Amino acid sequence: MREMREMREMREMREMREMREMREMRGGPAVRRLAEGAAGLLVLVALMYAGNLVAATLRLPVPGSVIGMVLLAGGLRAGVVPLRLVRAPAELLVRHMGLLFVPSGVGLMLHFGLLRAEWLPITAASLASAAAVLLTVGLLQQRLERHG
Secondary structure (H helix, E strand, O other): OHHHHHHHHHHHHHHHHHHHHHHHHOOOHHHHHHHHHHHHHHHHHHHHHHHHHHHHHHOOOOOHHHHHHHHHHHHHHHOOOOHHHHHHHHHHHHHOHHHHOHHHHHHHHHOHHHHHHOHHHHHHHHHHHHHHHHHHHHHHHHHHHHHO
16 A cells, blocks of 8 residues: 555656656746856856956966956856856866867877977976976965965
8 A cells, every 4th residue: 555655656756747847848947047058158258258358468378268267266256256157057068078178189189290209398397287286286275274
């Protein structure tokens, strides 16, 4: 008897979920989510272009996309950019990040001869920059832990 009641409840829950999904497909929440995602993506792209503009105008040796990420972090921290607006498009980009490396991989294959000729300086620079990043992050983490 108890098993039958549980099966009936499970069937009712499944039917309710299917009905909710059908309502969303008709344009209710699904269209709203799509519009919010597009708005969030527009904010991310606008911040990237703003970072590029700042880098070019001030002639900074930092990529504009990095400045755009700093602007995004500042906007999120200050509450100017709502997290709920940019979370979905950011998660989508992170989920498909591997595709963003395809152009870099093609560039590596295209210039393989140059890489083969200059492998030692490239390797040395890569190791030195990795060590610098690890050292900087480690020191910053220790300082943050001390000052809470």
